[in-house]
Amino acid sequence: MEPQQEMEWNEAQKIPISVDLEVVAKKQLQFLATVDKNRHLYDGPALDRAIYRYNACWIPLLAKHSESPIFEGPLVVPLDCEWIWHCHRLNPVRYKTDCEELYGRVLDNFGVATTVEGICGWQTEEIWNKLYPDEPYNADLVNLLPEDISKRISKLEKYTKYDLISAAKRQSPFFYQVSRTHMKNDLFIKEAVARYKGFLHLIKRNKEKGIKRFCVPTYDIDLIWHSHQLHPVAYCKDLNEALGKVLEHDDTDSDRTKGKKLDLGFSGTTRQWEVTFGTRYWKAGAMYRGNAPSPITSNPFPSSITCKKVVSSNEYPQEISLPDRKVMEVLLEFIGVKNLPEGQEGDLCVLFSKSQPDAFFDAKRRLSILSVSREKQVASFRCEPTGELLFELMSSSSSKLSIRKSTKTLGSASFSMKDYLDPVSKLYVEKWLELVPGSGTMSSKPILLRVAISFTVPVLAPYTLEMTQSRPFSKNTCLFNLPVRPQHAKSWTHVTDENGTRIISLQMRDLKNAKNIGNPGKEVVGLMKSGETRTLAEFMENGWSILENLWLFHLPNKSTNDGHLFELTGANKRVRIFPGRKLDYELRHNGKRGNEMNFLTAVEFSIEEPYGKAVALLDLRSRHVTAKEKWMVLPGIILTFIASNIMKKEGYEGIIAKSKDLKVNGPNEENEKTVLNGTGLSSTNMCNEDEGITYKSEISIGGCGNAVESGGCGAGCGGGCGNLIKSGGCGGCGAGCGGGCGNLIKSGGCGGCGAGCGGCGGGCGNLIKSGGCGGCGAGCGGGCGGGCGSMLKSGGCGGCGGGCGGCGGGCGNRLESSGCGGCGGDLMDSKCGIDEHFNEELKYVNEEAVTA
Template identity: 75%
Template sequence: MIGWRILMCMIRYNACWLPLLAKHSESRIFEGPLVVPLDCEWIWHCHRLNPVRYKLDCEELYGLVLDNFDVVSTVEGICGRQTEEIWNKLYPDEPYNSDLINLDPEDISKRTTSLAKYTKYDLISAVKRQSPFFYQVSRPYIKDDLFIKEAEARYKGFLYLIKKNKEKGINRFCVPTYDIDLMWHSHQLHPVAYSKDLNEALGKILEHDDTDSDRTKGKKLDVGFSGTTKQWEDTFGTRYWKAGAMYKGNAPSPITSSPFSSSKNCKKVVSSKEQLHDNLLQDRKVVEVFLEFVDVKNLPDGQEGSLFVLFSKSQPDAFFEAKRRLSILSKTKEKQVASFQCEPTGELLFELMSHSSSKLSLRKSPKALGSAAIPMQDYLDPVSKLYIEKWLELVPSSGVMSTKPILLRVAISFTAPIPAPYTFQLAQSRPVSKNTCFFNLPVKPQQAKSWTHATDENGTRIISLQMRDLKNAKNVENLGKEVAGLMESGETRTLAEYMENGWSFMDNLWLLHRPSKSKNDGHIFELTGTKTIKIFSGRKGEYELRYHLKQGNEMDFLTAVEFSIEDPYGKAVALLDLKSNLVSAKEKWMVLPGIILAFLASDIMKKEGYEGIIAKSKDLEVVDTYEEIERNDLNGAELSRDVGITKKVVLSSGGCGSGCGSGCGNAVRSGGCGGCGAGGCGGGCGNMIKSGGCGSGCGSGCGGGCGNMIKSGGCGGGCGGGCGGGCGNIIKSGGCGGGCDGGCGGGCGNIIKSGGCGGGCGGGCGGGCGNIVESGGCGGGCGGGCGGGCGGGCGSMVGSGGCENYDNMKKSSGCGGGCGGGCGGCGGDILDGKCGFSEHLNEEAHNMNEEAVAAA
C-alpha cells in the first residue's frame, strides 16, 4: 500500500473500524468474533506497535483501551458475514471490502476533512516503517514451533536485560534480534495484556522505538546492538546472534503498485502431469547455520602462534561444499560468526589449526592439532534443538602430545529445515553432421529434431523437451504445435499444446497467454490455473540484482510472480535466465511449469527479436538439419555461450583476406576466407557461417564446399584444396587445414579458444595461430607455406580484421601474404572493406613468408 491507498486505509480505520470496535468492546454487538477487514487490520497493527501512543489515543477518543479480544483476522478463514452485515448497516456508503485500486484522490481529500474522530499519530509513516520488518520475518522457518518457543524464551531474557539496566541506572538502547522483536511485536498486539505485564515487570509500559533504521557503524542502532550483544553473552553465557534471526538486507522493491484482486476461486485439479513432480524430483531440505568458536582449552605445552579452526561438511552438497576458516573469540577478542546454508545431512567437521608466528615458520603450512564432528541429524532429523553450545573433545592429530584432551567450545544455531529451491540448466542438443565434409552439395537428412535437456546441479537429466508439429494441423502461427516431454523411463508425453487462446500445460492444469491490455500491470505473460502467476521482464522480488553477484542485461531474465490473497502484491516464485538458460524455482510445484515456461518463453521471445537462445549441449546426439543451420544465421541471433561471438561481428566486404585481390564478399553472408595464388575465392566459397569454410590451397578455392565453418568443418588447404581429411569443427576442434594435401594439418587448435589455422606446406593459415577472437586471426610462422593464407602473425580478426598491420592495427586487414597470396589488391579492414595494407608491409610479409618456407 502506497500513497493514496495508505491514506484511504487510514480513513476507513479511523472512521469505521475504531468506532465499530469501540461499540463491540462496550457491549457485544452479536455472538461471534468481529472479523476485521484486511486493510484496516494492517493500520490497526501498526498503530498498536506504538503502545504508549495507542493507549493515549484510545482513551482520548473512546474512553478505554480498545483491545483485540474477540477479534479475528480475515486471513484466518473465519466467515465475516455477520461483521459485514453490521458494517453495511453502520456505513451504507462504505463497502466492507474496499476497492483500493480505483480511487478518486478528490473524494479521499473530502473524506479526510470530514473525519470527526481520528488519531493524530502519523500512521502513514508507521506503515512504511513496518513494511521492511514484515519482509525480515516472512520466512517459512519462522513458523516452526521450536523456533517460536526459543524466541519466546529469548524475549523474556531481553526484558530481563532491560530490567537490570533500569535497576542499575544504565541508559542503554537495547536492540533485539528479529526473533525477539517478533515476540515483542506479538505482545504489543494485545494492548491490555501488554500494559499489565510491562507495568508489573518494569513499572511502566515499555516504549517501542522503530523510527531508527540507520545501521551505519558507530550510529545509535549499531552501538546499541553491539552493547546488547555483549551484555547478553556476559549475562547468560550463550550467543546472542542466532540463525534466522539476523538482518537480511533491504527489502526488495515492490513488484506492482496495485494489489491483486480476483473473485475467481482456483479449484485444485488432479492431474497426472502434476504428479510428475514426485517422479522427477527428490525432496530436498536446506537450513541456515550460524557458527562461532568461543574458546579452547588444554592446548599442548609450549603451543605458540595463532589458532584458527577449519570447518567443512562430511557430505558436501549443492549449497555448501567448501572448507572455510574462522577465528576463536577467546584468542582474538573479536567476534566472528560464519553464516551459511546447507542440507541437514552428514556431519559438520572442525579442525583446530596452529600457525607459528616466527619468521622462520611463516612459509610453513599450519599444523593440525585435533579434530571433531557434530552429526546434523542428531538435532534436525527430526528437529529437536535449534541451538547448541558445548565443549567438544578433539581427537588429537598425529604427533600432537597433550596431557589432557584439547577442548573446543562451539556455538551453533540452525533454522528449521525448509524445502530447498531447485535450479536447472537447459541445454539443447545441437548436433553436427558427421558427413558434412564428404559431400559437395548440402543435404537434408531426415531425422528427428533436437531435444532440450533440463539437468540439475549434479548434471543429472530430469526431463527433455521437444517442440513438435501435430499431424494434419493448420499451419497458422503456433496452431498445431505441441511440447513433448521425454521421461527418464524413455516414455514420451505431451506436456503442452498450443490452443487458440495460448499454450495449455499439463492436461489443462495451466494456461500460458498474453495479458489483456486493460489488466496489464507491466507483465508480459500470464500463467493461470491452480494459482495466478504473472511473468515480468527482469529480476523481481527477492531475485533483484542486488542479491546476485552476477551482472547482466535485465532483458535476459523473466520472473514468475504468484499473486494471491496472502500475497496481494506478489511473491516471486521462479527466475528464468534466458541467457544462461537457468531455471530457478523456489518450490517443487513450480519446477515443471517453470521448465516448460522457460522453453516456450525462449522460443516466443526469439521469434520476436530476443537474441538469447538455448545453449547447445556439448554432448551432440542427433545429426543437424540444414533448416536448423538457416535458423541460426548470425544476422539476428547470437551464437551459443560456447562460441562467445555476438551477432554481426563481421559486417561487410572482406573475408579473411582475399588471395589475389578479389575480395571474397561478406564473411558472414557470402563468403569465407579466400584462397591463395590464383585461387582467390575459388568457386565461390559460400557463406563462412552457413555453407563453407576458409579458402583452399594453391588454386582450388573452397574445394568442393567445406561445410559450415561453425558447425562442421574448418578451412581447406594445401595443394589439393578442399576440406582435406575432414577438418572437424572450426569452433570445437580446429581451424584451417594444412599439410600438402589439405586436411586439418598441424593439429589445429580451436579457432575460438586455442588457436586458429593449422600449418604445413599447403598453406592455409600457418602454424600456431593465435586466437581468432582475442589474439589474432590466422597465425603465421613456419607453416605459412606456398599457398599463402595468413602468414606473418596475424592480428585479431575481430579487433583489427585479420592480419595485423604493425603500424596501425585498425587499418591493416585481411589475411597476410605468402608466395602467391597476400592481400592482393584489396586487403582492407575486415570491418569496413577498405584496402589498407602498405607496400612496405606487403613486402615485409612476403619476405617473412619466404624465410618461413626456407626454414621449413
C-alpha cells in the same frame, strides 16, 4: 552457561506474561499476510481513507462496545481499520495516552475478533450501518480518488493526532522480515517467547543498574514484542509489574550504517546478552534479510481471472520423478579453545565443511575463534539437514627462512545433524567439543573447541536441474542454409539433477503430421527414463501447447502492461514470465542489470498471491532451471528448452555468444566472427560453434532458410527474411532500402540493417515486437527515424551503428528501449537504455528498538 548465567536465564523466564504469546504471534503472522495481499493499505488514498474510518467509526464503536456490550459475541473489525489499529497499538505509550485522553480508558481487544479468524461479522456490520449510514462497513478502498482526508478528520469530535500515515509506512516492511516459513513453526515461536523474556530481563537489569542503553531485538524477539503490544491492557499490566513502567517501542530510526545508533545498539545488546546469559544473541532465521525485493506490479491481479482454488502439486500429472530435498539456514560461531599444546605458536582458525556431498554447501570455509582473535565472526550458510559438520583446528606460522606459512592440523571434531534434527528438538546448540588430535600433536589434556550453532527447521528445498547437449556442435555446420537438416539437429538435450542423474532428455522436431506442408511446425519430445518417447509440447497458431493442452505457453494480452513476456496458463493456474531475476530471485548484492538478460522469472498469480509469487527461475545461458514447487519443474524445463532454442536460433547476443567475440558493424579481427545489428540479429547466415551461434561476415547472400520457412535475405530492395515462425521481407539486411525483417513472432520492415550508409525507415523485428529500424548499420550513420527493436521492447533508432550517428529515435537494449539520437560507436560499449542494479548487503540489525 555458567551457574550465574543460568540463574539469570531462569530469572528471565519467571517474568509473567498474561496472554498466550505463541497463539497471538501466529494470528499476527496470518493478519500481516492478509494485509500484504491488500497493499493499497500501505500508502495513498486507501491508507488515508482507512485512517479516517478508524477515527470516525471503529474507535468510537470499540469504546461503546467495551463500555457496555452492544450484542453478545465479538466485534469483527474491518481489515482496513484493523491495520490502522495495529499500527497505533505498536506505539504503546502513545496509544495509552490517546485512549485515556479521548475515551478515559485504554481500549483493549477483549471481545474483538480479527478479520482473519473467519468469524461472521453480520452483527457488527448491522450495528455499523445504523451508526454510520454514509460509511459502508465493507468499503471499496481500491478505486479511490486522492482526497485531503485530514480536513474530514479535523471535523470529528474525537480523533488521534498521532501520525498514523508515517506509522503505517514504518510497519509495512515488517512482514517481509517475518514472512519466512520457519517463523510459523511451533518450536521456533516457543524459543522466541523465551528470548523475548530474556530481552525484557536485560532491560530490567539496565534499569536496576541505572544504565541507559538502546536495546535492539532480533526479528524473532520483535515478532513476540509486537504480539504483546497488540494486547494493550495486558502489555501495560505486565510491563509495569516486570519493569515498573510501560516500555516504549521506537521504530523511527532506520539507519543501519556502521557506527550509527542502530548498529551500536545492536552491538551493545549482543554483548550484554552474551555476558548475561552465556549464549549467542544471533539466531538463524531471525536476522535482518535486507530490503524487500522490488514488486513486479503495483496493481493486484484481478480476482475475476485468478484461479478459484489453490491446486496442490499432486493434482498435476508428474511426468518425471524427483526426490524431495530439505534445506535449512545455519549460523555458526567458534567461541573459544582450551588445552592447546604447550609452546603452541602461530595463528589459529577453524575450517568447517560437510562430511558428505551437499547440494547447497559443498565448500570448506574458514572462521576465526572469538577468544583468540577478539574478532566476532559468524558464518551464515544453507545446507541439507543430513550428515555431519566437520571442524578442523588449524595453526599457521611462518619462519624467517620462508615467506610461506606452514599449516598444521591440531585436531578435528564433528557435529551430527541427526542428533538435533531427527526429530527437531532444539534449534540452538552451544557446547565444548573434544578434538581428535592431529598427526604429531601432543597435549596433556584433550583440546576443546567451543562451538555455537543455530539452525532453522528444515523446509522443502527448491528443485534445481541442468540441461546439457549430448555432444558439442560442429564449427563448420550452418543451421539455416543447408537443403537438408544436419545430423546434429537430432542430438538430445539431457536434463540432470544436482547429483548428475539424468531425469529426462529433450529434442525439438518438425511435426510430421502437420496440415501445412510448407510450414510443418514444431514439437518438443521427451525421452523418459523408461525409454518411452513422449510429445511434451507442440506449436500451435496461438502458442505452444504443453503436456497435452494442460498448459498453453503464449504471448501476453496486449492490454496488460506489467512487463511480462509470455504467459503460461492452465485450468487452475496462471503464470507470467518476466525478464530478469524478480522477487525472491532478485540480486541481493551489487551487480549490473545487464546480467539479467539471461534470466526469466516465472511468477504465479492467484487469489492467494494477487501480487505474484516467484515459482521458478530460468537461466537461458547455462540452461539451469530452479523451481520452488514440483508442479512447475517440468513446465519450467520445457519453457527453458523452447526459449533457449528460440534465442539461440535468433542469435541474441548475451544469451548464447560470448561478448568478447562479438563486434558491431564489422568482423572480429581475430576470429572473423560476427556482425550484429541493433536487435542482436545477424545480417547474414547463422552458423553453429561450440560456444553458440556465430556469424559470417558476408553481406550479399541468397535465400536465408529458417527452421520453419525460408525467405530471401539478400542485399538490395525487397526479399523476405524468414524467422522461426513467420517470414518477413528483408530488403537489404546488408545495405539497402525498405523491406520487412522477420522476428520471432511477427515480421517487420527493415530498411538497411547492415553495413554501409543506413537506409530510411522500415521495421526491424525483435523477439516480441517489431520496430522500425532506419539504418542500424555501420558506416556514415543511420538513416532518419525508425524503431530499432530490442530483446524486449522496440524503440526508434536513427543511426545506432558506428560512424556519424543519425537523427533521433530510441535504441533498445535487452530490457527497455531508450532514446538514442546518434549513438555512434560500438553497441557493446553503449550506455543507451542500460541500467545498473544494486542491492544492500545483509546486516544483522533490526529497525525497532527501545531505550531503557
